[in-house]
Amino acid sequence: MRQAPEDFAALGLSPDTIAVSEDAMRSKHPVDRQGAWEWWYVDCELEDGNSIAMVYKNADNIYPIGLAPQVEISFAMKDGTSSFDYVPFRAGQLRQSREKCDLHIGKAYFTGDLETYRIHFEGRNDDDVLIVIDLEMESTCEPWRPATGQFVGDPSQSVDGDPPSFNWFCALPGARVKAKYRIGDQSYESEGTGYHDHNWGNVPMQAVVEQWYWGHGNVGPYTVVAYPIQQRRDLGGTWSNVFMLARDGKVIVDDISKVTFEMIGEQTVPDSDLKLPQTLKFTYEDGDTRYVSNWEAYQPTQLVSSDSHTPMGDLDKFGRYEMHYTRFVCRMSVEKFEKDVPVEKHEVESAIWEYMQFGNWTG
Template sequence: MPEAPSRRAFLRGSAAAGLAGAVPGLTVSACAGPERTVAAAASPGAVAPTVGAPTGGRTSNGYGRTAADYAHAGLTPGTVQQWEDGFRTAADNDDPNVFEWWYSDFTGADGTVVSFTLSTRLDDGFVPEPGEAGRKPKSAVIVTDPDGTGHGGVQSYDWAEFSSSTDRCDVRLGPYTFTGDLKTYRMQGRSGDVGVDLTLTSLVQPFRPGTGIIYFGDTDHHFGWLCVVPYGTATGTVTVNGKERAFTGHGYHDRNWGNRPFPYSVEHWRWGRGSVGAYSVTGADLHLRREYGSAVVPVFLVDDTQTGKRLAGAYDTRTVTATESAPVPYDDPAYPRDYYSKVHWAYRDGAGKADFTFTDTGRRIVSRHHLSDPAPAQRSALDRLGIDEIWYTRYATTNDLDLDLAGTRATGTGMGTLEAAQFGLTGAPTGTGGSTARPSAPPTPR
């Protein structure tokens, strides 16, 4: 009789059919170069067409932007489709190195903050050599009261409790669901003393920087990011300690996935999101390891949430730079260096310009020290990579905006969040340099 298909072959077939999920008895498992480029935001209504980007072959060490990149990813420039918010790693989910998560956060009019994340890995790709023990899905649902009191946390599950569609966002994990159609999303579920039932309605178009996928060097190792809802209205309820209360505010949703843990390719990153009046801003600054040319991969996104107009959507070092400054001591002795408390994104496109600065308020929302007790295989990998520590932190910030783009002139101050992921402290940015912005060549064809 024919040989039974392997688990990987079964999952690949399921993905091709647009279906993936828990199968009984089957384990499934956040400076200018020599040329000037204006990078296109690959989403409806995006501004800033690509000029002078690579035209042949596939792009390395930067978001894909060539015809070959789009063809390889099965994507259409200028259009985000529903399947892009589906289970992107379904066919390779039995590989412990693969990771994926669906993230959303909400800020209520009363100051309540909700973070809602469903993941396919316990460590979200932050540690090398995760092994089979790390290949488990998890939820991270946290409600923070206006006074700063936090409720909820992280919970892991068996694969029988996980399912996800590959043709749209429809993720189910234990008591939680995360569903939507690029415009409207609903996050529901309750575990212990925390419950949420929130609906997020986007006010602007999705944003994908090029293909949204970075390939490292000439390998097929990659990392993907899609900003599905840069800004939207949020309504519903949250429940804490058995007491339900109404929620009204705004929210955000993005995606991340990859097939190799971050420590092998990324030195550090900064990512921030916030709003000033009617304008929402997202900034990212990803620094790759020396093996990948020490490339810097920035993102700068500005939307007018009242009109839905995209004012800037760029992902090229020749139009976007991020500068870190204002070093302050970190209050955990395990993190032995200062950290930059301020990050300034600058966007320049001819006569158009925008400046956005995130400044840490001193309120740390999340802080996690990864691999404080690494397994032997992890220790060996860390030694090979020259990594002594892995940290992730997120801070509450004040935001300062000054823009003059597409006929819109605005200045103001608002609130937001800023995160830092640091893979190795020996070479970490410290207070001695004043800035981590550095020149880098544009992404090159593979």
């Protein structure tokens, strides 16, 4: 991850403050060339027992072949059922801004200013079921970017004068949410907690990343975001142990050089042959103060495994990949120690984390 002073200057970023424009369109070009992509992600856990996750994309991140606006919607319902829908739009239905987060795809929109957001979707899935979602989000935690937030691929390559890269920025590590939504003839209204981040790149994601674990949750006075991410193995396989801890909405821990990430034990994900750790453990040490966060006892809510070829027929450029994606609800804890003496501990049963692996990709 780029984090030297000259990296901030080159990317037009401040190491100390975050601008509203950082959640605007960040791609160098309006994603009109092969390889570039960008998305805005949101999820919410609602008091009615249901959860919603949505991704507003201006291009596909795995097979980016130019403008291809789309919205992905996932529901995990309190009765244990889940669904995933992908709704494509025409390129001419996309409008974006470089001033702030103000994305419009057809009648859908995703707008906000790091403090408040309004998100709307309406459309029909492949089964012709009408889906309507309205979210109002109010920040409970300051926005956060780990250093520059840019993860670089092969430094010997150049894309329009820039290194191949994948970028990540967390606009809302935590938020209060008001949700109204409809699935077919069933309407819902609830409140809860939410999260929003923003991703973009100038090459397919798998050109930079081998795998990642990512999670977030609210526990006691703390907001936690964890994102250990591994560079492609043929580029060195370096892990960046991205980890943020905020208390009462203010970031107090985010120096990745002080974070240790451990994968403990092993278990097989139900209905698959995918083996993942039983526990993810993050330890942050700074002098006499130590924070430990454990993520465990998880239940999968979405599982995607695929072995596929690019549909574009350009195997020399985009190659082949095996992908595993799994999302979980899990128990997450935060414990604080002073001089090895435990002084505080909080635990929650409803944190979210996911595992993404691009596997055997060639390109």
